[in-house]
Amino acid sequence: MDVTFLGTSGAVPTTQRNPSGILLRREGERFLFDVGEGTQRQMMRFSTGFDVSTIFLTHLHGDHILGLPGLLQTLDFNE
Structure with missing residues (x-):
């Protein structure tokens, strides 16, 4: 198992951390x-x-889902 932390910040991103995202x-x-x-x-x-x-x-808080529309569009473009 491999875990990549894509974002670990709370509701407000910082210059060092993005909002939530984990790839397992x-x-x-x-x-x-x-x-x-x-x-x-x-x-x-x-x-x-x-x-x-x-x-x-x-x-369903914004900091956990607002990247979804763009990602879905990218997945659609790639497939």
């Missing part, structure tokens, strides 16, 4: 937990790729 790799599957703003940029920064098996949202 396990046995060939890739699970994305929360998609805060900047998640795609962090995925590129850490070379995780965009082939995500499942996206989980822990709750």
